[in-house]
Amino acid sequence: MGEFSQSAQLGISLPHLCRHFKEHTGKTVATYINEVKIDEVKRLLAAGEGSVLEISVRLGFSSAKYMAAVFRRVVGVGIGEWRKSGRL
Numbered sequence: 001m002g003e004f005s006q007s008a009q010l011g012i013s014l015p016h017l018c019r020h021f022k023e024h025t026g027k028t029v030a031t032y033i034n035e036v037k038i039d040e041v042k043r044l045l046a047a048g049e050g051s052v053l054e055i056s057v058r059l060g061f062s063s064a065k066y067m068a069a070v071f072r073r074v075v076g077v078g079i080g081e082w083r084k085s086g087r088l
Contacts, residue, residue: 038074041067045083052079 061067
Protein backbone atom coordinates (compact mmCIF):
# COMPACT_ATOMS: atom_id res chain seq x y z
CA MET A 1 0.00 0.00 0.00
CA GLY A 2 1.48 3.36 -1.01
CA GLU A 3 1.76 6.51 1.04
CA PHE A 4 -1.15 8.15 -0.75
CA SER A 5 -3.56 5.32 -0.06
CA GLN A 6 -2.52 5.28 3.60
CA SER A 7 -3.31 8.97 3.99
CA ALA A 8 -6.53 8.42 2.04
CA GLN A 9 -7.56 5.90 4.72
CA LEU A 10 -7.39 8.81 7.16
CA GLY A 11 -9.65 10.79 4.87
CA ILE A 12 -7.02 13.40 3.91
CA SER A 13 -4.52 13.86 1.12
CA LEU A 14 -0.81 13.27 1.66
CA PRO A 15 0.07 16.96 1.11
CA HIS A 16 -2.58 17.97 3.65
CA LEU A 17 -1.23 15.44 6.15
CA CYS A 18 2.30 16.79 5.66
CA ARG A 19 1.14 20.40 6.13
CA HIS A 20 -0.79 19.43 9.25
CA PHE A 21 2.26 17.61 10.65
CA LYS A 22 4.49 20.66 10.09
CA GLU A 23 1.94 23.03 11.64
CA HIS A 24 1.86 20.95 14.81
CA THR A 25 5.52 19.97 15.12
CA GLY A 26 7.31 22.82 13.37
CA LYS A 27 9.16 20.21 11.32
CA THR A 28 8.66 18.47 8.02
CA VAL A 29 7.99 14.74 8.11
CA ALA A 30 11.40 14.11 6.52
CA THR A 31 13.19 16.24 9.13
CA TYR A 32 11.41 14.45 11.95
CA ILE A 33 12.25 11.01 10.54
CA ASN A 34 15.91 11.98 10.08
CA GLU A 35 16.11 13.25 13.68
CA VAL A 36 14.65 9.99 15.00
CA LYS A 37 17.05 7.98 12.84
CA ILE A 38 20.06 10.03 14.01
CA ASP A 39 19.05 9.48 17.65
CA GLU A 40 19.15 5.76 16.88
CA VAL A 41 22.53 6.13 15.12
CA LYS A 42 23.93 7.76 18.26
CA ARG A 43 22.47 5.02 20.47
CA LEU A 44 23.88 2.24 18.27
CA LEU A 45 27.31 3.88 18.03
CA ALA A 46 27.45 4.40 21.80
CA ALA A 47 26.49 0.77 22.38
CA GLY A 48 29.11 -0.43 19.88
CA GLU A 49 26.43 -2.17 17.84
CA GLY A 50 28.07 -2.05 14.45
CA SER A 51 30.19 0.05 12.17
CA VAL A 52 28.98 3.23 10.52
CA LEU A 53 28.33 1.23 7.34
CA GLU A 54 26.39 -1.48 9.17
CA ILE A 55 24.31 1.08 11.04
CA SER A 56 23.56 3.00 7.85
CA VAL A 57 22.27 -0.17 6.19
CA ARG A 58 20.31 -1.20 9.29
CA LEU A 59 18.53 2.16 9.46
CA GLY A 60 17.77 2.37 5.75
CA PHE A 61 20.10 5.17 4.66
CA SER A 62 21.11 4.97 1.01
CA SER A 63 24.80 5.00 2.00
CA ALA A 64 27.10 5.54 4.95
CA LYS A 65 28.21 8.80 3.32
CA TYR A 66 24.63 10.07 3.19
CA MET A 67 24.05 9.02 6.82
CA ALA A 68 27.18 10.93 7.83
CA ALA A 69 25.91 14.03 6.01
CA VAL A 70 22.51 13.80 7.71
CA PHE A 71 24.26 13.23 11.06
CA ARG A 72 26.32 16.41 10.58
CA ARG A 73 23.24 18.41 9.56
CA VAL A 74 21.18 17.21 12.55
CA VAL A 75 23.87 17.10 15.25
CA GLY A 76 26.08 19.93 14.05
CA VAL A 77 29.29 17.89 14.06
CA GLY A 78 30.54 14.86 12.18
CA ILE A 79 30.38 11.34 13.57
CA GLY A 80 34.11 11.20 14.36
CA GLU A 81 34.03 14.55 16.11
CA TRP A 82 30.94 13.49 18.05
CA ARG A 83 32.68 10.30 19.18
CA LYS A 84 35.82 12.21 20.25
CA SER A 85 33.78 14.71 22.23
CA GLY A 86 32.71 11.96 24.61
CA ARG A 87 29.02 12.44 23.88
CA LEU A 88 28.67 8.69 23.67
